Amino acid sequence: xxxxxxxxxxxxxxxxxxxxxxxxxxxxxxxxxxxxxxxxxxxxxxxxxxxxxxxxxxxxxxxxxxxxxxxxxxxxxxxxxxxxxxxxxxxxxxxxxxxxxxxxxxxxxxxxxxxxxxxxxxxxxxxxxxxxxxxxxxxxxxxxxxxxxxxxxxxxxxxxxxxxxxxxxxxxxxxxxxxxxxxxxxxxxxxxxxxxxxxxxxxxxxxxxxxxxxxxxxxxxxxxxxxxxxxxxxxxxxxxxxxxxxxxxxxxxxxxxxxxxxxxxxxxxxxxxxxxxxxxxxxxxxxxxxxxxxxxxxxxxxxxxxxxxxxxxxxxxxxxxxxxxxxxxxxxxxxxxxxxxxxxxxxxxxxxxxxxxxxxxxxxxxxxxxxxxxxxxxxxxxxxxx
Numbered sequence: 167x168x169x170x171x172x173x174x175x176x177x178x179x180x181x182x183x184x185x186x187x188x189x190x191x192x193x194x195x196x197x198x199x200x201x202x203x204x205x206x207x208x209x210x211x212x213x214x215x216x217x218x219x220x221x222x223x224x225x226x227x228x229x230x231x232x233x234x235x236x237x238x239x240x241x242x243x244x245x246x247x248x249x250x251x252x253x254x255x256x257x258x259x260x261x262x263x264x265x266x267x268x269x270x271x272x273x274x275x276x277x278x279x280x281x282x283x284x285x286x287x288x289x290x291x292x293x294x295x296x297x298x299x300x301x302x303x304x305x306x307x308x309x310x311x312x313x314x315x316x317x318x319x320x321x322x323x324x325x326x327x328x329x330x331x332x333x334x335x336x337x338x339x340x341x342x343x344x345x346x347x348x349x350x351x352x353x354x355x356x357x358x359x360x361x362x363x364x365x366x367x368x369x370x371x372x373x374x375x376x377x378x379x380x381x382x383x384x385x386x387x388x389x390x391x392x393x394x395x396x397x398x399x400x401x402x403x404x405x406x407x408x409x410x411x412x413x414x415x416x417x418x419x420x421x422x423x424x425x426x427x428x429x430x431x432x433x434x435x436x437x438x439x440x441x442x443x444x445x446x447x448x449x450x451x452x453x454x455x456x457x458x459x460x461x462x463x464x465x466x467x468x469x470x471x472x473x474x475x476x477x478x479x480x481x482x483x484x485x486x487x488x489x490x491x492x493x494x495x496x497x498x499x500x501x502x503x504x505x506x507x508x509x510x511x512x513x514x515x516x517x518x519x520x521x522x523x524x525x526x527x528x529x530x531x532x533x534x535x536x537x538x539x540x541x542x543x544x545x546x547x548x549x550x551x552x
Contacts, residue, residue, distance in 0.1 A: 169239035173327035174389060177432050177455065177480050179516045185508060185545030187538065188482065190228030191240035192392055193220040194273060194436050194458060195382035195483065195523040197530045198279065201534070202226035208531030209235060221253065221264075221432075222272060222281045225524050233326075240518070243317055243388055245333040245380055249308035267302040267334070268345050279527045281498065286347045291354050291361035296368070302334040304376035309333050309381050315549045317384045320366040330388035330431060332380035334373060336394045338366055339405070341415050363413065370417040374424045384430030390455070393421065398439030401464045408442050419451040423425065426452060434482055441465040442471075449478045458523045459484025462508065468510035481511050486521040486537050493529055497536035504540035509551035519545060 167177070167183040175182040190196040197205065199216050205505070206213065217227035219242070221490055228238070253264045269287035287299040321328060335341055342365055343351035354362040388419035395418070398404055405414075421466065432454040437444070440463040441456070459481050460466055460480060468484055484507055486492050491503045504519075511517040514518065519541045525534060544551060 168325040170325050170327045170389060173239050173518065176515045176518060177390070179477070179480070179514060181513075181515045181547040184329075185512050185541060185547075186239040186518045187237050187541055187545075188518055189233065189236055189238045189525075189538070190219060190226070190242045191238070191242055191327075192434075192436075193223065193225065193242075193458075193519075194394065194523055196223075196225040196228065196521045197219070197534075198527040198529075199224050199226045199382055200279075200527050201529050201531070202228070202232075205531040205534055206232065223524060224274075224280055237542050239326055240329050240390070241304045241320075241324065243320065243328050243330045243384065245309045245313060245331075245376075246311060247308070248303060248306040248307060248333065250303060261269065264366060264528075266344075267300060268341070269300040270344050278537045283344050283347075285340065286345055286350075288345045291346065291350070291358040292455065293364055296361070298363055301368075301372065302376075304372055304379060309376075310379055313380075314387075317387045321387050327389040328387060329378065329390045329392060329434075330384060330429075331392045332373075332376045334376040335369075336373070336393055336436075338369055338373070338417055339395050339397065339410075342366065352405075353518045355405060355413060359413075366413060366417055370420060373385060373421055377421060377426065379424065379426050381428035385431065386488065388429065388431045391425050391429060391431045391433050392436070393418075393425075393433060394436035394454075396439065397437045397444050398441045398463070400462075401438060402440050403443055404439070407447075410444065411447065414439065415447055415451060416522055422452040432480070434480075438463075440466060445471075445475055445479065447477070451481070455480035455482045457482040458520070459511075460522050461487050462489040462522070468507055472511050472516075474511075476511075476516055481518045482518040483522055484511060485519040485541060488522045488526065490528075492521055492533055492537065493526065495533070497532055500533045500536045501540040504537055505544050505551060508541065508544045508549065512545060512547075512549045 170183040219227040263273040271285035272281040434455040435453040442465040
């Protein structure tokens with residue numbers, strides 16, 4: 167079975183020949199740059215410059231030779247950069263900073279692995295300030311110039327499934343925190359709701375337009391479409407489900423409706439944390455797949471998730487706990503973890519193997535190799551794991 171057919175069969179809740187696998191197919195299922203360089207050496211592959219898939223998280227674009235070794239079935243499709251924004255990196259005492267498209271300043275201190283939001287463009291919750299801040303332009307023609315032909319050639323040249331990622335950001339709730347700061351953004355949702363709703367409404371229109379234009383170009387060529395908005399932390403929701411249902415959920419329903427009107431691709435929704443309280447809502451608004459299936463968070467037991475939601479949701483991730491096993495265990499523990507997650511999530515289809523979120527810096531390459539090899543070993547259908 168070829169990769170694209172394998173992925174689509176699994177996402178249709180049927181059993182393919184084996185569990186599909188992802189590494190580098192999205193910005194939340196890749197691998198840290200430093201770890202990727204070490205992994206190539208561990209696999210005996212030639213050294214080469216590492217291409218950056220996404221700047222903030224400092225993750226790598228995975229090369230075909232690694233995809234082949236690990237049996238990876240999916241690759242990403244991005245829009246082009248916009249013509250009006252070019253990140254300008256500024257050296258700062260051994261670290262570095264830049265501004266994003268919304269005017270927030272991100273910094274990477276000396277010795278740090280990531281960039282983080284540090285200065286925020288909205289110092290006050292006012293409509294006037296919101297109008298003056300930078301906003302990405304989803305209708306910038308540069309974003310889509312040549313996109314269809316590029317993706318058409320990519321689809322013709324690979325049997326891997328194509329994962330679409332539209333421009334101009336993916337988050338609603340999280341983006342409010344990135345322009346106001348975390349404390350102020352949370353307060354806005356309760357104490358400054360007129361402003362919060364105005365911001366969320368404008369952002370919803372921006373994201374809908376970006377999805378519309380992206381999918382008008384390539385909606386018939388992609389297999390899965392990416393969305394994301396973190397709703398939970400380690401132990402539970404970041405906001406009350408009631409507040410989510412009033413301010414966030416209706417807007418996400420519009421975004422997903424926009425996507426589904428323009429493509430038959432499955433819709434993946436990324437949220438870290440203990441998102442169990444929100445899963446019925448995500449199903450209701452049309453989400454097909456959840457990611458990263460943070461198995462170490464409260465209420466995220468994979469067997470229970472599969473039993474309760476397996477008929478309605480696909481699980482993309484959850485293949486190995488990256489908080490306690492992939493980073494702290496040895497290859498034998500990794501193999502046992504992969505075996506358990508495949509046993510829980512794979513029967514009946516609906517599962518694409520990936521560890522929980524991006525593979526982080528300092529992870530032992532031997533553990534990564536053991537993880538994907540275990541997925542190949544235990545992920546053959548029919549699943550015969552007790």
